[in-house]
Amino acid sequence: MLVKTFGAAVHGINATIVTIEVNVSRGIRFFLVGLPDNAVKESQQRIISALQVNNIEFPRYQIVINMAPADIRKEGSAYDLPLAIGILAAAKTIQNDELEKYLIMGELSLDGTVQPVKGILPIAIKAREEGFKGMIVPKANAREAAVVNNLDVYGAENITEVIDFFNGNKHLELVTVDTRQEFFDNIGHFEADFSDVKGQESVKRAIEVAAAGGHNLIMVGPPGAGKSMMAKRIPSILPPLTLHEALETTKIHSVAGKMSGNTSLLAQRPFRNPHHTISDVALVGGGTFPQPGEISLAHNGVLFLDELPEFKRTVLEVMRQPLEDRKICISRAKFAIEYPASFMLVSSMNPCPCGYHNHPERECVCSPGMVQKYLGRISGPLLDRIDIHIEIVPVPFDKLAEESTPEPSSTIRERVIKARLIQEERFAESKGVYCNAQMSSKQLRTYATPDVAGSALLKNAMQRLNLSARAYDRILKVSRTIADLGACEKVEVQHIAEAINYRNLDRDGWGG
Structure with a gap:
């Protein structure tokens, strides 16, 4: 009987429906075809044990x-449950x-316990698209x-x-979630x-x-100055996720388990x-069984790299393309997978x-050559x-000893949200453009053209600091954001001046 x-x-962060066809006939052999990997092939032993114990x-x-x-590779142990149910239904132990x-997914323990699996959210989205009534999952x-x-x-x-x-002998509990309320x-x-951070107003x-x-940000300072402390508080001032962003972010984390x-x-x-010992594959994604990397797990959020020069150079260089394109394409001989990577x-x-x-x-005890070599990483x-x-x-002692409470994250967040609106x-x-950091060159000319005084100041800075064309664009983008925080329609000279001040670590000025 065929069931x-x-x-x-x-694949990536999207799912493809797999039809599991089970046919039983006279004989004793077991065949599993359709490009299963070793974990899928081993399901036979898990299924036999799970049934025997019960x-x-x-x-x-x-x-x-x-x-x-059959041309899509099936990976992992999540097919144990649908395979077992298909075998029993074909043998008429289960009514079909x-x-x-229903779409069924789950890994079986030897005692029949259904273990959790990865990627359930994109699978559920695909099940609804394909018109399934429901899902049975761990x-x-x-x-x-x-x-x-x-x-x-x-x-x-x-x-x-x-x-x-x-078989109609028991009703499983229907799980419901009020998504919007939760x-x-x-x-x-x-x-x-940020109310915990004293001083450091600039x-x-x-x-x-x-x-x-x-915008992307780098903080340079001595140990104990509060770099990590402030970085960990950045999510508290970012605008709240929209439901669409939350769903997209959850899909990535679901696929990664x-x-x-x-x-x-x-x-x-x-x-x-x-940690700075991370490999390039762990950072951008990929591997034998492709998984999202840290840059994709940080999608719609913050990726914090503490002690940046300690990261391997190859790890840092693989980020250059995702920082521009806000996505990462993992290309191999037999497949190509794209993961979103729009992060700060x-x-x-x-x-x-x-x-x-x-x-x-x-006093610094490093020689000038050591400083330049360190910064050159x-x-x-x-x-x-x-x-x-x-x-x-x-932060000086007087600031640390002050009893006044610094500005809380909620107040800063209100200003950030107004600028984002x-x-x-x-x-x-x-x-695909939601904030100033994502502006194209054409949009820069439309929305971030400085006034005459601002242009003159920017020209002088470009020549003195020997800035690149990309740095020029970055300064204009930051200027546009500073103007938005001040609710100014046009980019003015004071906005350009502040943005240039945020480029004071450019290559020619380091270690000087």
Whole structure:
């Protein structure tokens, strides 16, 4: 008897429906075809054990299983449950009247427990698109799948529950999530706040400008000046995620297996802080079994690279293209996968190996050659792609001892949101452009043309600092953001002057 069950394969952050065709006939052999990998092939042993432990006899027939489309490689253990249900339905142990209405995914333990799997959210979205009535998934993944409306989602803990469900002996609990309510309930909860940061007003201003325009930022200063502390508070001043952004971000984390069992939808912008020993593949994505990298996990959020010169040069250089295109394409001989990577790069570094070059109180023990060599670990092309460079000095004792409370993140966030609303209105008709950092050269000429005094100041800065054409564009973008924060329609000379001040770490001025 021929029976069909349905699963899905995830490629990139999208899913493809996989039809599992099971045919039983006289004989004792077992065939599994359709480009399964080793993890899928090993499902036979897991299925046999799961059925035996639960006192269900494995069918004594010749079993032929085809996973269509046969030209797409099937990877992972998530097909255990649909394969098992298909085998039992073909052997008439399960009624197959309702099988075609449900998409089934789940890994089986040897005792029949249904284990969680990766990529449930994009699978659920595809199931709704293809018109399935519902999904049967591991209970730990149920809330994640239930984010998708107009789709019945059932969470199963054991294979016996699924068997009883299709035989009409037991009703699985329907999992529902009020996506909007849960999203808006969690959208403003932050553990870290800028009210904890005393002093550093100029740095806070630079961070506010960066957040308002989505600009990349690098902070240079001695150890203990507060670089990491402030970086971790940047998500608290960024505009809240929209539902579309939250769904897109959650899909990436779902594919990477980063969702916890209690999470249905990410409500806050991600903050990724990889260690400097990270490999280039772990940063941008890829591998034997392609997975999103840190730059994709930081999509719609912040990627913080602490101690930037300590990262391997090859790791930093692979970011150059994603910083421009806001996506990463992983191309191999047999496949090409594209992951979104629209993130705000925030980085920090010491000015020299000992950390005290240009320190107001402590003396640097590094030779000039050591300082230049340390700073030279960051290439000029990468530095050009960072819009704002800001130097940090230690906070004096008087500031630390003050009892007054600094400005909280909520107040800064209000100004950032107002500036972003101006940008949304400005770029309403420009597809894929949401903030000033994403402006094209044509849009720069339209929206960020400085006045006569501003042009003269910018020309002088370009010549004296020996800036590149890309740096010229970055200054105009930052100027446009500063003007938006001040609710100014045109870019004026004071906006240009502040933006130039944020380029004071350009190549010719370092270590001088």
